[in-house]
Amino acid sequence: MKKVDISSLNPAKFIKLVPSRDQIIASNPANPIPHQDTYAANKIAKALHPDKQFVKIAKVEAFSPDVKRYTFVPDTDKGTTALAYFSAGQYLSVSLTVGKAVLTRPYSISSGPADALDGFYQLTIKRVNGGLATNYILDNWKEGDSVEVSAPLGTFKYEPLRDAKTVVGLAGGSGITPFLSFARAIAKGEEDMHLTLLYGSRTRDDILFKDEFDQIAQSCDKIKVVYVLSADSAENCESGFLTADLIKKYAPEGEPYSVFMCGPQAMYDFADGEIAKLGLRSKFVRHELFGEYHNPERNADYTAPASETCTITVRVRDEKTSVTASVNDTILVSLEKNGIAVPAHCRSGECGWCHSKLVSGDVYVPASVDGRRLADFDYGYIHPCCTFPLGDVEIVVPAK
Amino acid sequence: MDKHYDVVVVGAGNGGLAAAAVTSQAGFKVLLLEKHNIPGGSASSFKRGRFEFEPSLHELCAVGKPDQLFDTGKLFKRFGAEVDFRYEDNTFRAICTAEDGYDVRMRAGEDNFCDDLEAIVPGCRESLKAWFELERGDQRTLDYIDSKNGKPNPLMMILKHGNFMRDTSYTVEEVQKALGMPEKARNILNTYWGYLGVPTDELNSFHYMTMVASYVRDGAVMPYKRSHEMSLALEKAITDNGGDVWYNSEVVKFLYNEDGSCAGVQLKSGEKIYAKEIISNVIPNNVYAMSDIKYVPEKELRLANSRTLGLSFVTVYLGMDCSKEELGVEDYTTFISKYANPRECYNHRNEGAYYVVNCHNVAIPDASPEGTCMLFYTIPMMEEDFPKDLKPEEYKKWKNSVAKRFIEDSEKVLGIDITSHIEEIEVATPVTFARYLGTPAGEIYGYQMAGWDSILPRIMAAPTDFTVKNLSYCGGHAERGDGYSCAYMTGMLTGDAVVRRLKGGK
Structure with a gap:
């Protein structure tokens, strides 16, 4: 019977391992190594996730003394030549110096992803009573100012392998900003989804971007916008709050839908209660970031x-x-x-x-x-x- | 003001953590620099919704049990780094959908493994036993070489350790064929090839055997709180030793003395840090890019040019809104292949010929909340496979299309519904690894362990490969190749060598 061993293999090959390896090394050129940034994967990583971006304010639009939209373009003087592409729903972290304080603030991008390729981002910022950053921004930022922002960040975005085809968006107040970006992305075919937006405001005058939303909704049948007024009533608007009944009224029938919400903490508290009545699986409910935490003393623990x-x-x-x-x-x-x-x-x-x-x-x-x-x-x-x-x-x- | 340390370690990946732990433990003033804001490199974790995902580890080998520790287990013990390891019962399930395919489950433990393979391929037992016996012999040879401080008697090697010389000189399949192992048994035994990134008709026999034996015989483990737990345990060991760890501290330049020795590094902030010894956990290619080219030895450039970058991956992380039982997954590791032969799988990797599906909750049932579980897909991708003309704005659609294809394929192969249970999803690609690790082409496995560049010649040639004074390397790109345990080991051994030099030894 044949012995089960490896004696048929030549152990002397071992002696040649290093010399034959050295031969291969010697036969290769001593050229400089390609820089990591020459590889396709590294190029995309750098384009999508720059360490920081320097932008200049190109335009300021005041919707009211307390709400302004800022349009940013690359600040080429500081080395930013293009803006990073993003997914609708993402935010920029803005660096600020206010007096001796140095701080950052996350603001959802309200322009569309394709706009970044065309060379601009838009942030729409609403004054917060006593807010250090928003007061500073609204009172100081002007055309031509240079601002440092992060790469686009955040996980509040549409994921086709996870989310339902239709998203019911619940927006409260300035929480509308990411949804304008979603609407633009859908209209341009960058996101393959339907958006039914329930946009809660106090009065008709508080509605932001009404003309823009109406225009997009008219040209794209994947987008529907419903204005919901809590302290007002107007033609073609719902009155009241973002209730379970209202969601049911506008959500697609007989097929799953995802709920995406963005707004103040009070809205989340209320909307979560309403959504519980609908019995949605948790995979179909998404919140944008909760924002800065205040008043820990209100917690029992x-x-x-x-x-x-x-x-x-x-x-x-x-x-x-x-x-x-x-x-x-x-x-x-x-x-x-x-x-x-x-x-x-x-x-x-x-x-x-x-x-x-x-x-x-x-x-x-x-x-x-x-x-x-x-x-x-x-x-x-x-x-x-x-x-x-x-x-x-x-x-x-x-x-x- | 310039700063001075005994040792500066660049990169807090597994190798860098181990190197900093060794050198700080020896009492030297050590600074570990990391460009990211957490340690570990690939060895970390990330959260999405109610899930905390393991980003990269499949199974950690060579840990052993508290009463009988192996190399990796000993390393953690040496540093006083305590990790809650959980053990696995099975090595893997392998499903090959080819005509000559199979669907097999292999239990851990050498006898179990041999019994299982014998049941699938009657008559293979003797060759399999002999294979494991060869591996034990190799370990005895390593002990002998160790006992001679790395300078074995050549005659003794030929007379007593011939099999080691064969194993380290031939490929996995050459050795298995010499043992008369049937083809089907070889294919099943060689399922793990992807963990080393080279098909087994090229991969070195000794290297593969060491890994497989460690998984099969010693059992594989997972850290209870993802790899982040291991990295933080090692980081604590370093700071307990008095070492400094700086995050968000990217090195952009290596500094040299006139005589060509390495002097230190410069941070992105402009700060210069000088040290007697510099240990790089960063791949040499990147170090060269950060060095004045006149200080890079010609041989190192030739070596780097002769090598192929190692594997990267597309990895898909799924948080499922159902339990593993409801999902119908019983195995921690399932290898799915379209060809039985590793070379065929490698050649057809872009057609989805080989991938791994892990269910974390099989190894650690409470790794996610009750009524949920996590899946982790690993799909190999080489530098040349990445779409060259992909635009940044097309990237998300591309990565989702890759993920979708493999999720749907696994649904068919496993006969289960995955898609409708996805509560969280994240897809990482070479772009993600390029972003977080900064490696060329997002490689994870360093340099491919090609036949000519296998583990033993790398180890033997190391002193003549890398000759810049005061600069040494550790990590997945170093002598032992990729894998957590190898990266830890090179970090420890490099650290030990640096300590010897600093103490005035050779």
Whole structure:
């Protein structure tokens, strides 16, 4: 019987392994290696996800003293020659310096994806009472100003393998902005979906982009817009709130649909209750980011610390600083107020860009916005954008 | 002001983490620089809705059990990095839909594995046993070489360790054929080829055997809280040792002394950091691009030009709104192929000839909320396979079309409905890996482990391949090739060598 072994193979081949490899190496040229950016995949990565983009304000349209639309074009002087393409629903994180504070704010893009290829983005910004950023922007930004923004970001977008063919959009107030982008993307054939938009405003005068929506809806049968007024009544408008009955009235019959919502926290609270009545599977319900978290003391699991102020000691690379902070502000906000630049994008606990290490001290993270990874809990990692100090804390923050 | 360290490690991937852990443990002043904001490179996690996805790990090998640790397990123990590992019972299910195809499940454990394969291919047992025995012999040879500090007696090698010399010189299939292993048994045994990215008629026998034996015999594990858990455990080990870890700190330049030795690195912020030793977890190609070309040795350029970039992938992550039972998936790993032979699968990879479907919840039942489960598709893609003329604005449609094709194919092959249960989806492609890892063409496997450039010649030639003083390399592009455990090992071994040099040894 034949022996089962590998004695038929020549062990001496081993001796030639390195010499024959060296021969192959020697037969190749000593040319410089192609730079990574010459590969197709790297080129696309760079085009879609630039580290940052410098843009110039080309146009300011005031819809009212409290709502303005800004059109941005590439700031070629600062090296941005093209704008990154995006998916409808995504946002830009805008960098601002207000007094000594350095901060960022996420704003949904209201222009269409194809517009980015044509060289512009639009952001529509509404004043928030007492809001540091919106007040600054509305009172200061003017044509010709240069602004630094992030690459387009965010997961509030249409996914054909996940979402139903028809999306029922629930928009409240300035939450309308991403839906204008969706409508434009559908009209241009960039997104293959239907959009039935239930757009809630207080009065007829508060409706934004009415002419634009009406025009798009008229030219594209995949888009329908229903104006819903909570404190007014007008012809061709619904009155009241975004209720389950209203959704049922306009949603397609006998086929699944997805609900996408964007608006203030109060709208989410109300709409979630209404959607529960419809018995939709959770895969068919999507929320845009919740936005900055305020008033943790309203939560039952929050215990107010004895002192309203605390000290945050922060290490960025090898520089250590201490700042005095209010326990009512998130750690991110306190650092920014003190001029410490912190990486941040979504500011809603989700994206993890501000991922930082808590070295010591106690903190409170509202469960509803706690987007940390499982292992982060074991190793003391936090997202400062939704974390409140409960006393003195020390943290390590990545450089911006 | 310029900063000075004993050791600067560039890149906090698996190799960089291990290298920083070793050197900081030895008491040196160490700085680990990472361009992303979390450690691990591919070894991390990401969240979508109610799901936290594992981005890249299929199974970690060579961990062992607490009472008998193997190399990777020992490495974590050495650094005091505690990880909650979960063990798997089966190695894989392999479905080949070709005419001469099969649908087999292989249990873990050498005896189980041999029994299972014998039942499928009667008469293969003896050759399979001999194959595993060869692998054990190889390990004895490695112990011997170790005992001689890497300088074995050539005569002893020929007299006592001839099989090791054969295994490291021949391909997987040459060795299996010499053992008389039937073709079908070879094809099933060689199912794992994709994890090393080279078909088994070219892949080195020793390399493949080591990996398979480790999966089959020692059992494969998954970290309970995704790979992010392993990376944070290692990061903690480094900072506990007094090492510094800086995130969002991209290196854009390697600095050299007049004599050609490496002096340090420059960050994107302009800051220069000098060190006695620089360890790069970044692939040499990128280091050359960040170096004044006059300091790059000619041989290194020739070597890089002679190599093919390793595999990248399209990976699809699905959060399902039903349990694995409702879905009808019982296996953690299912390999699906259209051809039985690995070379055919490799040649037809662009037609969807070979891919892997993992269900995380089989290994870790509570990895996602009750009533849900997660699926993870791995589809190999080489640099040359990526559509060259794709425009950025066409990218999303392209990646979704690839994902759709494989989801639908797996529905047919497995006879289950996946599409209507997708609650979350993310599709990563070479573009995604190029974005997060910064690798050329988004490669993940470093350089292809081609027949001429296999593991042993790489290890033996390393001292003459890379000759820039004070600069060394670790990671998936290094001697041992891709894979978590290999990347960790090269990081540790490179770190050990650096420690020896810093202590004045050779």
